Amino acid sequence: MRRYGPALLLVVCGAAVLRISLFSELYLRYVQTGLRPYLIVSGLLLLVLGIVGAAVAMRSAKVDHLHEDENEDDIPGHDHGHGPGVAWLLTVPAAALLLFPPPALGxxxxxxxxxxxxxxxxxxxxxxxxxxxxxxxxxxxxxxxxxxxxxxxxxxxxxxxxxxxxxxxxxxxxxxxxxxxxxxxxxxxxxxxxxxxxxxxxxxxxxxxxxxxxxxxxxxxxxxxxxxxxxxxxxxxxxxxxxxx
Structure with missing residues (x-):
């Protein structure tokens, strides 16, 4: 699952940005009206990068699976870890923005x-x-x-x-x-x-x-x-x- 972590994070962030800027006017709680086009473009870019990243990770997973037995025999102590788990904490604010957008300042x-x-x-x-x-x-x-x-x-x-x-x-x-x-x-x-x-x-x-x-x-x-x-x-x-x- 770690292999797909960066891609998933990009998709969640992109979806959150599009949720408040393209599909609603919630972005006005955080930025001026003129920044809406930039938010939409940023959200779409993050979404595309996430999808591309997931596709690359899937292809890499298939290649690794074909050579898994050979790699494990040749490399003692081989570890399939792909980055620190703490990176998953970045999904919390993105998910919060996607599901429960904070109110405007008061x-x-x-x-x-x-x-x-x-x-x-x-x-x-x-x-x-x-x-x-x-x-x-x-x-x-x-x-x-x-x-x-x-x-x-x-x-x-x-x-x-x-x-x-x-x-x-x-x-x-x-x-x-x-x-x-x-x-x-x-x-x-x-x-x-x-x-x-x-x-x-x-x-x-x-x-x-x-x-x-x-x-x-x-x-x-x-x-x-x-x-x-x-x-x-x-x-x-x-x-x-x-x-x-």
Missing amino acids: SYSAEREAAKYAAQGIGTFSALPEGDTVDLTLSQFSSRAIYDRGRTMKGRTIRMTGFVTKDDDGTWYLTRLLVSCCAADARPEKVEIRGAYAPPTDSWVSVTGTWHPKGKLGSDAAWPPVLDAGEVKHIKPPNSPYEKR
Whole structure:
């Protein structure tokens, strides 16, 4: 069985990658949308290499079987081992990804790395779109709240979506994780929510409200920005849980 170990490992890894990228959108829990084609190609390549490796191992096994008696007579202590058994442990994470894909990062990851905004130069932002309610990402809201000299959000109704995180004192936040490439480089972005009840941690909600100015523009005192909530709605987790930096 050791003879087929490397081939089997390649097949399992390839199947796992294709399971999350080609046959579902689970890959969005781990990487950005643009990386999907690369995942599919990688999965197919691993699968092909595994099949080819199994075919080569099968052919080699037939040849070895024909000469088994002769080889054992000529080589004292002949051993048919083909590599350390510990390599089989590599199948565990691959099988887990294939059968039980881990969930997207949530409140635990966000709380481990509390983002701090060092003082930066304030600037001018373009006016918000017309309409009763403006949809913004958390990073867009935070940028305007902390650095917008023109205070373009003042008096406007803003709507954002994210998952819930909480402090020990009961303060709760609308949170998203920002990624450049994949979940490994995720950084939390959060907005303090005031004037509304705190939903369960990690639940996904849509919050509508108005910006509450806080601290001096361009300083750490302005972070995290605050939203005075008018409405909080529970929503289903999105297919793509991360915001792009």
